[in-house]
Amino acid sequence: MIAAGGPSAALSAKSVTSTIPIVFIAGEAVPLGLVASLNRPGGNATGVSILATSLWPKRLEWLSELVPKATPIAGLLNPRSREESTSNEMQQAARGLGRPADLPVQQAARLELVINMKTAKALGLAIPPSVLLRADQVIQ
Numbered sequence: 572m573i574a575a576g577g578p579s580a581a582l583s584a585k586s587v588t589s590t591i592p593i594v595f596i597a598g599e600a601v602p603l604g605l606v607a608s609l610n611r612p613g614g615n616a617t618g619v620s621i622l623a624t625s626l627w628p629k630r631l632e633w634l635s636e637l638v639p640k641a642t643p644i645a646g647l648l649n650p651r652s653r654e655e656s657t658s659n660e661m662q663q664a665a666r667g668l669g670r671p672a673d674l675p676v677q678q679a680a681r682l683e684l685v686i687n688m689k690t691a692k693a694l695g696l697a698i699p700p701s702v703l704l705r706a707d708q709v710i711q
Contacts, residue, residue, distance in 0.1 A: 575618075581605050585616055592671045594618045600676050609676040617674040626682070633684065636702050637691075683707040 572592045575581035581595035585605060595618035597605060606612035609620065685708045691698050703709060 578603055578605075581616065581618070585614075589615055591615060592617075594671070597621065606676055609678060611672075612674065612676055613672050615671050617671040617676055620676045620678045622678065622682075629682075633702065636699055637696055685710065 572594060573584045573588070575584045575593055575595040575597070577595075578597040581593065581597045582603065582605065584591075584593045584595075593616040595605060595616060597603060597618065598621055600606045600612075600616075600618070600620040601608060605616050605618075606614065684702075684706045686698055686703065686706045687710045688698070689711070
């Protein structure tokens with residue numbers, strides 16, 4: 572088995588073998604060409620697909636509502652924390668690996684908007700009522 576942490580490693584592994592099982596942690600697996608579909612990956616690869624790319628428009632929408640005068644807005648990812656947060660999923664996939672073609676690619680099933688009011692206050696942010704109404708959880 573090849574464990575590939577990140578899209579470059581996963582694509583490299585896929586380019587050199589079609590028989591050795593590959594378990595990846597990568598961005599959006601279908602657009603990258605790692606698998607045919609999330610439910611039925613086909614081929615020799617499966618793993619965890621991270622929604623980072625498709626979530627940016629929603630993150631920017633919320634941020635522009637929270638801080639309407641903020642411009643420009645830039646987003647930074649912390650690769651180390653992303654690796655740590657998904658290492659358990661990769662280890663579980665490796666332990667129970669059957670045929671990758673039959674194992675659905677794992678992906679977040681639910682996305683939540685959580686607002687921490689204490690942090691917002693410390694940052695001097697006034698959370699608009701429209702955002703509070705959409706929040707799945709508000710931490711006081």
